[in-house]
Amino acid sequence: MLFSRTILFALWQSVFALGFRLAGSTRPWAASVPWWLLTASLGNITNIGLLAWVARREGTRLSHIFNFERRTWRVDVPLVIAATAVAAPLGYFPNPLLARALFGSRGVVIPMMFQPLPEWAIRLAAFVFPISIALSELPNYYGYVMPRLKTLTGAGWQIIIMVSLSHSLQHITLPLLFDVRFMLCRFGMFLPFALFVAGAIN
Numbered sequence: 001m002l003f004s005r006t007i008l009f010a011l012w013q014s015v016f017a018l019g020f021r022l023a024g025s026t027r028p029w030a031a032s033v034p035w036w037l038l039t040a041s042l043g044n045i046t047n048i049g050l051l052a053w054v055a056r057r058e059g060t061r062l063s064h065i066f067n068f069e070r071r072t073w074r075v076d077v078p079l080v081i082a083a084t085a086v087a088a089p090l091g092y093f094p095n096p097l098l099a100r101a102l103f104g105s106r107g108v109v110i111p112m113m114f115q116p117l118p119e120w121a122i123r124l125a126a127f128v129f130p131i132s133i134a135l136s137e138l139p140n141y142y143g144y145v146m147p148r149l150k151t152l153t154g155a156g157w158q159i160i161i162m163v164s165l166s167h168s169l170q171h172i173t174l175p176l177l178f179d180v181r182f183m184l185c186r187f188g189m190f191l192p193f194a195l196f197v198a199g200a201i202n
Contacts, residue, residue, distance in 0.1 A: 001145050002166050004050055005137070008043035009173035015039075029178075034115035036175030037125035044132035047140055054144070065143040083200050091193040098188050102181040109185055112177060141167045141194075142201045150202075160202055164194040
C-alpha cells in the first residue's frame with residue numbers, strides 16, 4: 001500500500017494510452033496526459049477499494065482507517081485549521097520556486113499538466129477528483145500505511161521519512177510525463193507538505 005497509488009495512477013494512464021492507441025493515435029501516451037485528472041480519479045477510487053479490501057482482511061472496516069473521533073472534535077477542529085494554515089503555503093510555494101529553478105520560468109509546468117479537454121470531462125473531473133482524493137490520499141498514507149509500519153518496525157522518524165517520500169513520489173504520475181525535470185518538480189513540490197503532514201500526524 002505504500003506505493004499502491006503511484007502504481008495505480010501509472011496503470012490507469014496506461015489504460016487510457018492503450019485506448020488512444022487502439023483508436024489510431026500515433027502518440028497515445030501524449031494523448032493520455034491531458035486526461036490525468038480522470039485517470040487519477042480512477043486511481044483514487046481503486047485505492048479506496050484496496051483500503052476496504054485490506055481492512056476486511058485485517059478484520060476491521062474501512063471507516064476505522066478514517067478514524068473520526070467524536071469525543072475530541074472540539075479540540076481537533078482548531079488543530080486542523082492551524083495545521084492547514086501551515087500546510088497550505090508548504091504545498092504551494094515550492095511549485096513556482098522549483099519550476100523557476102528547473103525550467104527557468106514558473107509558467108512552464110502548468111501548461112504541461114493542464115491541456116485542453118472536452119467540457120464534459122472537465123466537469124466530471126471537477127466533481128470526482130477532489131472527492132476521491134480526499135477519501136483516499138491521506139487515509140492511505142497516514143491512516144493505513146504509517147501506523148502499521150510503526151507497529152511492525154517500532155521506528156519513528158524513519159517511517160516519517162519513508163511515508164513522506166512515497167507520498168511525494170506519487171505526484172510524478174500526476175500526470176506521468178517522461179521528462180526528468182518535470183518529475184523532479186512534481187516530486188519536490190509536495191515533499192515539504194508531506195513531511196509536515198507526516199510529522200504532525202505522528
